[in-house]
Each structure stands twice: as structure tokens, then as C-alpha cells.
Amino acid sequence: MNHAAEVTATKLMGPEPSKYGPTPSLGFNGSTPGPLLKVRQSEELAVTFENRTGEASSVHWHGIRISNGMDGVPGLTQEAVLDGADFDYRFVAPDAGTFWYHSHSRSWEQVARGLYGPLIVEEITPPDVDADIIVIVDDWRLDEDATFIDDFDGMFHFAHGGRMGNYAKVIPSQSSVRRGDRVRLRLINTANARVFPLDLTGIEGKLVALDGMPLEHVENFGTVTLAPAQRADIIADVADDIEFSFWTGQDDYALGAIVVEGSNPSPRSAEILPLPSNDMAKPRGEPERREILRMQGGAMGGQHPGEDIWSFNGVSDLPDQPWLKAERGSAVQISLVNDTSFPHGIHLHGHHFYEVAEDGSLGPLRDTSLVNARESRDILCVFENPGKWLLHCHMLGHSATGMKTWVEVT
Structure with a gap:
């Protein structure tokens, strides 16, 4: 089966609360993060990328074992897509898991301004959960009026740890759950440079996948450390509000929550099992x-x-x-x-x-x-x-x- 989609990269003006002015940014199909792209394992995804940003761009499909010409790297696998031009990406998604897509042209600025979104490849037989929730983790470097601080090319950031935001939050695809629900949380760190040591409370469960790949054995988890671009999947049962935070080195920074509303009348009690493995080649003996x-x-x-x-x-x-x-x-x-x-x-x-x-x-x-x-x-x-x-x-x-x-x- 072919799954077709269209993503248009454009300049955006964010909402204008009374306290702040608009925040000019970039986005796919009028939003940042961009729309959820979903395909079943081993099926084909066809996406028309329409570049309307005002500058050259491209799209990289992060973590997908893709055909080389579709990888989205200007100067290596394709020419950059000029402003006003389109490019058709078409590929089979061989592995089930949590992935994402983002600009790969001036990515240190275009991703920071919002050109990214989630890409989910569903298992042929998905795990039995009440809710499958994507949780984007990001930070933004903002001025007092909530506009981006325009130091994307700052040499200090380049030479040190990278351009880190002064404001961070989680963006969950679902705002509430029921007490007793079994949920799958798909954590994606889309930040430019910040390593997030994530702490989650309100759930009891297992870590089941990293970077889209199922773990051979599910694991207990404490702090889940995600470098930029890394992902983690957790399957867990909800006991209270699911709260996300991280230790900055100085204090505990609250990133947001998925709140509990009501109770599940029939909570699951079955053991959390490993996800189906993907068909990955394994080394035989010593490396060549x-x-x-x-x-x-x-x-x-x-x-x-x-x-x-x-x-x-x-x-x-x-x-x-x-x-x-x-x-x-x-x-x-x-x-x-x-x-x-x-x-x-x-x-x-x-x-x-x-x-x-x-x-x-x-x-x-x-x-x-x-x-x-x-x-x-x-x-x-x-x-x-x-x-x-x-x-x-x-x-x-x-x-x-x-x-x-x-x-x-x-």
C-alpha cells in the first residue's frame, strides 16, 4: 500500500497572547511540530515537499533505513530544494518504530525555527495499549517578547555546547489519560543541542525501544537520557498525572504533564513484553x-x-x-x-x-x-x-x- 502525504514548509506567525507579540517561525503544513506522518511497516510512504520558506531546504527522514537518494542531504544525496520548488520523497519504511523528519539545510537554524515533525512506522501487530502518545521534547532560545533570539550563527554557541534554549517544554500529542490506562510514550528529543536527562513520574512500566529499535529485553527505567535526535519508547500503566522534568545541574525544571481525567474501568494486568524485533543484520564473529x-x-x-x-x-x-x-x-x-x-x-x-x-x-x-x-x-x-x-x-x-x-x- 502507498501512503501519500504533502508537507509544505512555510513561514509562520504564532499566536499573539496579550503579553507577547507574534513569534515568527517556520513550520510544516502550518504548524510546528509538523504533522504526524504514519505508515505501516514495509509499506511505502510518498511525500511531496513544497518549499515556501524563502530559502533553500530539504527533508531528512531520521533513523529510517532509506534508499540513499531519498535521504535528504544537500551536496551528498540530492540538490537543495530551492524556495518555490517541490521535491518528491518516496521510500519503503522497513522498520517499525519511532522516527522523525527535519530540515537538513541550514539545519542549525531551520530545525530551531520549527522545521521538524514526528514519523511513526506502525508494527504489523502493535502492542495492546489504551493510548499511543508522541512526546516531543524541545527547547527554544527566546527574547523577552517571545521572539527567537537571532544568534543562530553565533560563534560562541558553535564553539561550545551548541545553541541551547532558555525555555523548554514537552509537546505531547494527547493532553489527558485515565488512571489505569496502559500507554505507549514515544519520546523524541528535537532540540538543537541540549541533552535532556528526563525524569517521568506518575507511571510504572518498562523501556521497550531506543531510537526506534525494540530492546531484546524490556528494562526498568529511571532517568531517561536523550541526546539531540535520540528517541525512547516506554510502555507503562498510569497511576497519576504523568509529569516530565529534567535536572539542569542547578534545579529541577518542569517540562509539562499529561493529566489524569477519570479512571479506566478495566485496567490491563498482562506483563509488558518486548516489541516485535526488526529484521536487522547481526555481525557474525569478530568485525572485519x-x-x-x-x-x-x-x-x-x-x-x-x-x-x-x-x-x-x-x-x-x-x-x-x-x-x-x-x-x-x-x-x-x-x-x-x-x-x-x-x-x-x-x-x-x-x-x-x-x-x-x-x-x-x-x-x-x-x-x-x-x-x-x-x-x-x-x-x-x-x-x-x-x-x-x-x-x-x-x-x-x-x-x-x-x-x-x-x-x-x-
């Missing part, structure tokens, strides 16, 4: 290759040979030749080494990879891995998707100023 990807630069990061603020292995921005060339089906273990003073969320397009534990065992599948300052993390990827794939920091200002490269799967 081992590589090191070293993050360098930034404030307090010391000298590096790259030509911009940040670099991978001493090279800033996209090189003419791929950093890594891998044969289709080969397994490569990559050590992500962070020699900088700031955390980075490293995202690989077109693939998921295993995070490798210290004992060498394979952890969860991710498409974005958080590597804290002066730390390292090993990942193992079976490169099965042919094409040219971007590999970059999803602190979007870091990517804009050098921390990106590409791999080619042949």
Missing part, C-alpha cells in the same frame, strides 16, 4: 575492520589540524573522498573518541549500529550515540545499505562548523 573516529576542536579543546571549529580525525567538513569505504554486508567496529570538552551525539544516516559494552557484548541498537566529553564509545555497524551516508554530530551547530564526514557502502 576496526576504525577510530576522533572528535577534535571547540573551545578548551586544544589545537587540531582541521580548517573549522570542529573536526573528525583532523578533517573539518565533508572531504572529497569518504572517511570510510565499506563493502555491503561488512561489519566495522568504530571507536568514537571524544577529545573535546563537550558532549557530542554522533548520528549515522541510513543505518543503525550496536553500542558495544566494556566487556565486548553488544548493547542496544542506536542511530545516534551520545559520547560525553573526554570519553569514548565503541559502536559496531553492519553496513548493509548501499550509498553515500552522512556521519555527523547532531548538536547541529557542531556539524555546521566541521564535525561531519561521510561513509560509502558499495
Whole structure:
């Protein structure tokens, strides 16, 4: 079955409360976040992107193991879509899970201004829940009159942790639930740079998926840490208002809530089980290759040979030749080494990879891995998707100023 949609990126004027003036922003189909795009696993999604923003843009389908020409990266997989032009994206969604879409042209500004939205790929047999709720987590850098502070190209943000907002909240797709409901919460961090250590109260349940990929065994959860672009799925039973907050390092910051209204007369008591697994290639034995990807630069990061603020292995921005060339089906273990003073969320397009534990065992599948300052993390990827794939920091200002490269799967 083909699912067709149309998303038009436009300039928006937000609501005008008496205390504030309008907030000029960007959005898809008149809103930010953009409309929910939903497709069943293994079915095709066709989307016509109409660019009416006043500048070039494109759409990246984050986390989807997509055909390369549909990946939405100007200069690597397509030309940027000029203002006034359209582009048809068409792809099969092979994996069920929680994904999202966002601009990949001047993304450090266009995403911050609102060009993003949720993309859900439904399981052929979805889990039995009373409510399936998308929870967007974001922050905004706003002036006293609620307009955006226009420092998107600020060198301070580029060289430090990224452009972080002074206002943050959750945007749930549903505002209320019943006490006793079993809910699926799909958490998506759409922020430009902020790592959210999320605390949730009012529910009891299990973590069932990360970055769209089901966990082999469901897990208890406490604080759910999400780097920019990361996602987490939780299935839980509602005991009270579901409240979201995070610790800023100085205080507990309330992000919002989904309130309880009424009670479920027949609450579920069945055990929360793992979601159906996606058809992912698994490595066989030892990886064929081992590589090191070293993050360098930034404030307090010391000298590096790259030509911009940040670099991978001493090279800033996209090189003419791929950093890594891998044969289709080969397994490569990559050590992500962070020699900088700031955390980075490293995202690989077109693939998921295993995070490798210290004992060498394979952890969860991710498409974005958080590597804290002066730390390292090993990942193992079976490169099965042919094409040219971007590999970059999803602190979007870091990517804009050098921390990106590409791999080619042949």
C-alpha cells in the first residue's frame, strides 16, 4: 500500500497572547511540530515537499533505513530544494518504530525555527495499549517578547555546547489519560543541542525501544537520557498525572504533564513484553575492520589540524573522498573518541549500529550515540545499505562548523 502525504514548509506567525507579540517561525503544513506522518511497516510512504520558506531546504527522514537518494542531504544525496520548488520523497519504511523528519539545510537554524515533525512506522501487530502518545521534547532560545533570539550563527554557541534554549517544554500529542490506562510514550528529543536527562513520574512500566529499535529485553527505567535526535519508547500503566522534568545541574525544571481525567474501568494486568524485533543484520564473529573516529576542536579543546571549529580525525567538513569505504554486508567496529570538552551525539544516516559494552557484548541498537566529553564509545555497524551516508554530530551547530564526514557502502 502507498501512503501519500504533502508537507509544505512555510513561514509562520504564532499566536499573539496579550503579553507577547507574534513569534515568527517556520513550520510544516502550518504548524510546528509538523504533522504526524504514519505508515505501516514495509509499506511505502510518498511525500511531496513544497518549499515556501524563502530559502533553500530539504527533508531528512531520521533513523529510517532509506534508499540513499531519498535521504535528504544537500551536496551528498540530492540538490537543495530551492524556495518555490517541490521535491518528491518516496521510500519503503522497513522498520517499525519511532522516527522523525527535519530540515537538513541550514539545519542549525531551520530545525530551531520549527522545521521538524514526528514519523511513526506502525508494527504489523502493535502492542495492546489504551493510548499511543508522541512526546516531543524541545527547547527554544527566546527574547523577552517571545521572539527567537537571532544568534543562530553565533560563534560562541558553535564553539561550545551548541545553541541551547532558555525555555523548554514537552509537546505531547494527547493532553489527558485515565488512571489505569496502559500507554505507549514515544519520546523524541528535537532540540538543537541540549541533552535532556528526563525524569517521568506518575507511571510504572518498562523501556521497550531506543531510537526506534525494540530492546531484546524490556528494562526498568529511571532517568531517561536523550541526546539531540535520540528517541525512547516506554510502555507503562498510569497511576497519576504523568509529569516530565529534567535536572539542569542547578534545579529541577518542569517540562509539562499529561493529566489524569477519570479512571479506566478495566485496567490491563498482562506483563509488558518486548516489541516485535526488526529484521536487522547481526555481525557474525569478530568485525572485519576496526576504525577510530576522533572528535577534535571547540573551545578548551586544544589545537587540531582541521580548517573549522570542529573536526573528525583532523578533517573539518565533508572531504572529497569518504572517511570510510565499506563493502555491503561488512561489519566495522568504530571507536568514537571524544577529545573535546563537550558532549557530542554522533548520528549515522541510513543505518543503525550496536553500542558495544566494556566487556565486548553488544548493547542496544542506536542511530545516534551520545559520547560525553573526554570519553569514548565503541559502536559496531553492519553496513548493509548501499550509498553515500552522512556521519555527523547532531548538536547541529557542531556539524555546521566541521564535525561531519561521510561513509560509502558499495
